[in-house]
Amino acid sequence: MTVLTDVDATIRRLREEVCRLHAELIRYELVVWTAGNVSARVPDRDLLVIKPSGVAYDQLTPDNMVVCDLHGRVVDGAHAPSSDTDAQAYVYRHLPHVGGVVHTHSTYATAWASRGEAIPCVLTMMADEFGGDIPVGPFALIGDDSIGRGIVQALSQSRSPAVLMRNHGVFSVGPTARAAVKAAVMCEDVARTVHIARQLGHPLPIDERDVDSLYDRYQNVYGQR
Numbered sequence: 543m544t545v546l547t548d549v550d551a552t553i554r555r556l557r558e559e560v561c562r563l564h565a566e567l568i569r570y571e572l573v574v575w576t577a578g579n580v581s582a583r584v585p586d587r588d589l590l591v592i593k594p595s596g597v598a599y600d601q602l603t604p605d606n607m608v609v610c611d612l613h614g615r616v617v618d619g620a621h622a623p624s625s626d627t628d629a630q631a632y633v634y635r636h637l638p639h640v641g642g643v644v645h646t647h648s649t650y651a652t653a654w655a656s657r658g659e660a661i662p663c664v665l666t667m668m669a670d671e672f673g674g675d676i677p678v679g680p681f682a683l684i685g686d687d688s689i690g691r692g693i694v695q696a697l698s699q700s701r702s703p704a705v706l707m708r709n710h711g712v713f714s715v716g717p718t719a720r721a722a723v724k725a726a727v728m729c730e731d732v733a734r735t736v737h738i739a740r741q742l743g744h745p746l747p748i749d750e751r752d753v754d755s756l757y758d759r760y761q762n763v764y765g766q767r
Contacts (some may be wrong), residue, residue: 549587553618556582556591556719557604563723564593564602570727572646572712573599579624582719583634583641588612590634594621614687625684632690633715637697642719644726647711650733651676655706661733664745668736669753670760671728673701681708689713701757704729 581592608619614628661676679696682688703725704714716722
């Protein structure tokens, strides 16, 4: 009988959770084919768990999730990790409050990213979840930590848990992987609504004081405590 250490048990739980959360990306139509990924930080260890590169969503299992260190090097796993691993490892190294990172190419949010345009805060739901506009990060090539640098740069100047990386797509963060998935889902939802509103006319901005009030209520009062 194999006796698991606390770290082994935590990694096993995170492999199961990260695998399961990829189904939410499919459910909310945020990804196609093998694009996109979810990752989670291993608490109190310089490790992360992430989707393997190029593996179809219906072939994902907890066992083929990949464990890497926070420089993107594989620690455990039979597959190559996501091509976004270096970028996400950079985020984890520089944003210690982040416990989960998600990447999608969801249609409406990525359309905003292709224009290099922030999504303006014209909905109370945006004020609640994002605390203002959803910012745009710089263009960066895939394969090293350049995208991670852009994510950290953009999020350090915003309360938003999501950023639109120019010409690329959405990266979202959260204290947990599930929270990061929620931010990705909400980002696509408001991107679609604001796009439609602009087809109909000129969306009205929300006063900054009201944005602050809405954000504080949602983050600190709303829901069960």
